[in-house]
Amino acid sequence: MTPDHDVPSGICLTPSRRRFLAIAHLTVLLSYVIINRLMSHLGGGTTFDTVLDRYVPFWPAWVFPYLLAVIWCGVFVLWAFMAIEDTLYVAFIIGWICACLIGYGIFLFHPIYMVRPEVAGTGWAEWWIRIIYAADRSTNVFPSQHMWDTVIITLFLSRWKPAWRRPLWGFTLIVGLSVVFIGQHWIMDVIGGTVLGVIGYYLGLAIAARLSPLPYRRHRRPGQ
Numbered sequence: 001m002t003p004d005h006d007v008p009s010g011i012c013l014t015p016s017r018r019r020f021l022a023i024a025h026l027t028v029l030l031s032y033v034i035i036n037r038l039m040s041h042l043g044g045g046t047t048f049d050t051v052l053d054r055y056v057p058f059w060p061a062w063v064f065p066y067l068l069a070v071i072w073c074g075v076f077v078l079w080a081f082m083a084i085e086d087t088l089y090v091a092f093i094i095g096w097i098c099a100c101l102i103g104y105g106i107f108l109f110h111p112i113y114m115v116r117p118e119v120a121g122t123g124w125a126e127w128w129i130r131i132i133y134a135a136d137r138s139t140n141v142f143p144s145q146h147m148w149d150t151v152i153i154t155l156f157l158s159r160w161k162p163a164w165r166r167p168l169w170g171f172t173l174i175v176g177l178s179v180v181f182i183g184q185h186w187i188m189d190v191i192g193g194t195v196l197g198v199i200g201y202y203l204g205l206a207i208a209a210r211l212s213p214l215p216y217r218r219h220r221r222p223g224q
Helices: 015-042 060-083 086-109 124-135 145-160 162-181 187-211
Strands: 004-007 217-220
Touching (some): 060 086, 086 187, 145 162
Antiparallel strands (some): 004 217
8 A cells, every 4th residue: 555545534423323233343343143053053064275375284283373362353343433433444344344245245155165174283272172073163254254354454454544654554464364364264265255255345445435425535644
């Protein structure tokens, strides 16, 4: 991204509308549980493994950055609700919802499943992996929701706090590695989730611009 960006301006949310967006976002996210259970019950689907996946080790310790990403998503959603300016908040929520709807559509109409490794250890990492495997069935793996969630947060937070861009992308890379190393996703799932996160980001900005009563304005962020 260049230092200057076209940022939509002019959307003004009342507290009730901001709460409505937050509830709509949470509702869409929670619908994943229903879809995951439904597709697990229906069965079917195919795998999306590549030659490279055969060389990926099962590395239980990577479950901790995986879990950290879940916590980070919750923290940022709350932070954005409380602090981010209205127009960018609208873009963020709409972009994330768009990514979820596209991803869930793929889950339903072109299901991909994961062949998970056997978890033989007895340490804390293995214990957490067993919990994750039990809670999140091996269906709905392409694209990776863990990745599109993280990428959308990284893109919008980088826009809001540009000085954080490098550590944010570093963390995003770690999340991508974690979902592969703990046997949650194929490599192609990570790529698909990343692409979907980028698509959601730009869709959110475009729709927010359409909703804004004022045209795009040129805006230089502090510190750039």
